Amino acid sequence: MTVALPQLTQTLTAMASRITLTVVDPGPGATAALQQAMRVIDDVAASCTRFDPTSPLMRANAEPDAWHRVPAVVIAAVREAHHAHLVTDGRFDPRVLRALVRDGYGESRQFSPTPVLAEPGIAAAADVRPSWEPAFDGDRMLLGGQPIDLGGIGKGLAVRWAAEHLRGAGAGFIVDAGGDIATGGISPDGGRWSIGIENPWNSNGEPVAVVDATDAAVATSSIRLRSWTHEGHVRHHLIDPRTGEPGGAGLVAVSVVAEDAATAEVWTKALFLEGASGIDAEAAARGLAAVWITADGRVCMSAAALPFVTWSVPRAAH
Amino acid sequence: MTIATTKTTTMTTTTKMKTTDPTGARATWRSLAIATPVASAIFLASLAWASAVTPGGGEAATAVAAPAASTGQAPASAPGQSAAPKTHATSGASK
Numbered sequence: 001m002t003v004a005l006p007q008l009t010q011t012l013t014a015m016a017s018r019i020t021l022t023v024v025d026p027g028p029g030a031t032a033a034l035q036q037a038m039r040v041i042d043d044v045a046a047s048c049t050r051f052d053p054t055s056p057l058m059r060a061n062a063e064p065d066a067w068h069r070v071p072a073v074v075i076a077a078v079r080e081a082h083h084a085h086l087v088t089d090g091r092f093d094p095r096v097l098r099a100l101v102r103d104g105y106g107e108s109r110q111f112s113p114t115p116v117l118a119e120p121g122i123a124a125a126a127d128v129r130p131s132w133e134p135a136f137d138g139d140r141m142l143l144g145g146q147p148i149d150l151g152g153i154g155k156g157l158a159v160r161w162a163a164e165h166l167r168g169a170g171a172g173f174i175v176d177a178g179g180d181i182a183t184g185g186i187s188p189d190g191g192r193w194s195i196g197i198e199n200p201w202n203s204n205g206e207p208v209a210v211v212d213a214t215d216a217a218v219a220t221s222s223i224r225l226r227s228w229t230h231e232g233h234v235r236h237h238l239i240d241p242r243t244g245e246p247g248g249a250g251l252v253a254v255s256v257v258a259e260d261a262a263t264a265e266v267w268t269k270a271l272f273l274e275g276a277s278g279i280d281a282e283a284a285a286r287g288l289a290a291v292w293i294t295a296d297g298r299v300c301m302s303a304a305a306l307p308f309v310t311w312s313v314p315r316a317a318h
Numbered sequence: 319m320t321i322a323t324t325k326t327t328t329m330t331t332t333t334k335m336k337t338t339d340p341t342g343a344r345a346t347w348r349s350l351a352i353a354t355p356v357a358s359a360i361f362l363a364s365l366a367w368a369s370a371v372t373p374g375g376g377e378a379a380t381a382v383a384a385p386a387a388s389t390g391q392a393p394a395s396a397p398g399q400s401a402a403p404k405t406h407a408t409s410g411a412s413k
Contacts, residue, residue: 020407174406174407176407178409178410178411179409179410179411180409181407181409183406187406188406193406193407194403194404194405194406195405195406195407195408195409196402196405196407196408196409197408197409197410198408198409198410198411200410200411203410203411206401206402207402207405207408210402210403210405218409219409220409220410220411222410222411223411253410253411255409310403311402311403
């Protein structure tokens, strides 16, 4: 018989998500660690949001050609975004903000709770290379001429940095921010951490796959929720910087298992943009552990994902 | 804040993998895979399979997942298990 270990849990709402932080079999410093972890998440949310015109990020976005003094967390986040831009060969590009605003996603908004699948995205262009060069000088930052959106990495960074505070606070921990999840140590039942991959057509039903993400992170990018109609066209939030249009033709969701949540989140988006025809080759070339769901419901995975997948179905039930 | 105070009666020992190279994702995850004999065997088999397929083949991933088609399980799951196992969290669209 397995009995749940003691747990210390705190929840908060930030970055449009309900975020739960749990320490399993907490040690004496667990409460303080949880409070520090929550402060980190709040800090990222307040400083890096694009939905508050007074946030440090948006003040810099207002004059992207000028140097700005910003909090350390913004410097760290933009540095990480630049790193992601480089390692993904430009597929991850926070300068897609203008395309999102053009498509009607300039302000925080409520999305339809039911699946609204996008029109087929434009196929990704073959040519891609990094082209964004922000600059840093101490606590000052130059965005390099265009406003940016840290939405593609901000929550992953918040989960990564929160997890760093919880590691060692007990026998195990989880930071669950919905799409972005990080775990460490043992789960409440004393075993490994099992994370479900959501069925995009039935988010409250059985997952399409289960992965062992112990001492790892899982992130999912999906167009299940963040799709909308703008000027008669269905749009979604995953913009391909090569075309300036919603990308990922033939895909509905991509999940990646990686060493931390920010890395996983960045690669879910970069892989998504490859579309159903290109994602397996890109995941194989990069050695990424990825699970993806096509528009016709197939559940697919890369070879590198096999060691992590403990259960799956071949098709997502509509 | 919620504090659960249930006492522990059973605990499973797990092996922690320490990653020292944040940029070496591929090596890290391969080394993690090798930590489990069953997973390692599957992983190596999948590598052998992957090396035999035509690059860019869209069906590659489907073929890897194909063993799941008949049983509803990924290759590493326990035989006879058709329902999803218990999970601790779900990764999906943000709520």
